[in-house]
Amino acid sequence: MDGFTPVSALAGGALIGTSAALFLLLNGRIAGISGILGGLLAPPSRETGWRIAFLAGLVLAPLAYAGMGGGLPPVTVDAPFPLLAVAGLLVGFGSRLGAGCTSGHGVCGIGRGSPRSVVATGTFMAVAILTVLVVRHLVGA
Numbered sequence: 001m002d003g004f005t006p007v008s009a010l011a012g013g014a015l016i017g018t019s020a021a022l023f024l025l026l027n028g029r030i031a032g033i034s035g036i037l038g039g040l041l042a043p044p045s046r047e048t049g050w051r052i053a054f055l056a057g058l059v060l061a062p063l064a065y066a067g068m069g070g071g072l073p074p075v076t077v078d079a080p081f082p083l084l085a086v087a088g089l090l091v092g093f094g095s096r097l098g099a100g101c102t103s104g105h106g107v108c109g110i111g112r113g114s115p116r117s118v119v120a121t122g123t124f125m126a127v128a129i130l131t132v133l134v135v136r137h138l139v140g141a
Helices: 006-027 033-041 048-067 081-097 102-111 115-138
Strands: none
Touching (some): 006 102, 033 102, 102 115
16 A cells, blocks of 8 residues: 555546446346356357457566556565465355355446445455454464
8 A cells, every 4th residue: 555646546547437437337147257267268250359359468567567667666475386276266155155256246236236236345345354353363374
């Protein structure tokens, strides 16, 4: 949170909201990352191309930004790999159980006024807060 400014937060939020709205309007699809990735794990379909392009854009956009002289923040991971693997599996399980992830429910679903997405996002946030409380404050990791 060192580089937080209200201007950068508003600009980032506006870009995310605009892109999610355009994706829905132009493609009739929700920009939920777990659903887009999950669709690639299904048998091949005519939707494979746009799914690969969308996910490639998530990886290539920061690289393009850095190539144009933008500074990328340093990434530091202080957790051991087994813990990260378990955390990733739990996030995947939660996304499957919740029928979507924070991008699908939190950005797109709440923006569409979906009551199910409001409940899902509240659940995601409550579990995240509880996890930080347990891991950082009670266990002391």
